Amino acid sequence: MKLVKAENQIEFLCSEKIESIHAFSTRVGGVSELTHTASLNLAFGRGDERETVLKNLSIFASAVGFDAEKLVSVHQIHSADVRVVDNSHAGQGYIIKEDFECDGYVTNTSGLAVGVKTADCVPILMEGYGESGDVCCVGAAHAGWRGTVSGIAVKCLEKMRTLGTVRVRIAIGPAICGKCFEVRADFYDAVSEILGAELTEKYVLHDDKKTGVWHTDLRRMNKDFLVSAGVDERDIDISEDCTCCLPERYFSHRYSGGKRGTQLSVIVMP
Numbered sequence: 001m002k003l004v005k006a007e008n009q010i011e012f013l014c015s016e017k018i019e020s021i022h023a024f025s026t027r028v029g030g031v032s033e034l035t036h037t038a039s040l041n042l043a044f045g046r047g048d049e050r051e052t053v054l055k056n057l058s059i060f061a062s063a064v065g066f067d068a069e070k071l072v073s074v075h076q077i078h079s080a081d082v083r084v085v086d087n088s089h090a091g092q093g094y095i096i097k098e099d100f101e102c103d104g105y106v107t108n109t110s111g112l113a114v115g116v117k118t119a120d121c122v123p124i125l126m127e128g129y130g131e132s133g134d135v136c137c138v139g140a141a142h143a144g145w146r147g148t149v150s151g152i153a154v155k156c157l158e159k160m161r162t163l164g165t166v167r168v169r170i171a172i173g174p175a176i177c178g179k180c181f182e183v184r185a186d187f188y189d190a191v192s193e194i195l196g197a198e199l200t201e202k203y204v205l206h207d208d209k210k211t212g213v214w215h216t217d218l219r220r221m222n223k224d225f226l227v228s229a230g231v232d233e234r235d236i237d238i239s240e241d242c243t244c245c246l247p248e249r250y251f252s253h254r255y256s257g258g259k260r261g262t263q264l265s266v267i268v269m270p
């Protein structure tokens with residue numbers, strides 16, 4: 001993935017694998033002035049005034065090249081719910097109040113943008129190609145650990161297939177790395193309840209040095225699940241950036257102890 005430095009000072013990541021307009025935001029270049037939201041916080045409820053967040057959205061949208069009024073990005077609930085959205089949902093979550101909650105979107109409405117908000121969780125952007133070889137739909141998913149183990153990435157892919165996708169290209173954005181994502185026994189048990197013992201042992205690994213501590217790499221899990229669902233590994237691009245290892249560049253829930261701003265990852269249907 002490449003880091004783009006826009007004229008208006010903001011910085012975001014793009015994947016060379018994806019043709020449609022898309023971006024993973026960083027915390028660089030916005031107008032938030034609080035220490036913990038400085039400076040491109042893209043979520044309400046983190047301490048910034050509403051106008052500040054909307055100004056950041058406007059700055060981000062103009063640098064990336066999408067219409068903020070056409071963005072759908074609603075309240076997220078760590079579910080595996082994926083919605084197909086269209087113009088009737090345009091603006092929901094930022095410009096107008098949403099009438100639903102979910103963690104994933106698919107759309108085939110031209111000009112509509114779908115986005116997910118993260119600060120350690122995994123943002124996944126997808127581009128679906130139809131039989132004709134053109135983009136037939138795009139998708140976005142917010143995969144925290146709960147969404148990841150519940151299979152939100154594959155659910156998003158399945159919805160895209162119902163809209164004619166025969167090949168998909170995927171970009172997995174900045175998220176917490178396996179080393180930083182330290183978890184305890186209760187996490188192991190919770191994952192085990194959903195995934196079963198075998199997969200949990202594969203993905204939730206004992207810390208070599210600390211007893212009662214495990215680590216898990218959520219990006220790897222999402223990638224593996226997508227490959228198991230039939231995606232060609234070569235069509236998946238994964239950012240190397242860890243939100244927790246790079247606190248100057250990203251907001252990280254873990255690094256900040258929860259006092260932080262939020263990134264937004266967006267993809268636009270051509």
Ligand SMILES: [Zn+2]
Nearest residue numbers: 177180242245
């Ligand atoms: Zn890290």
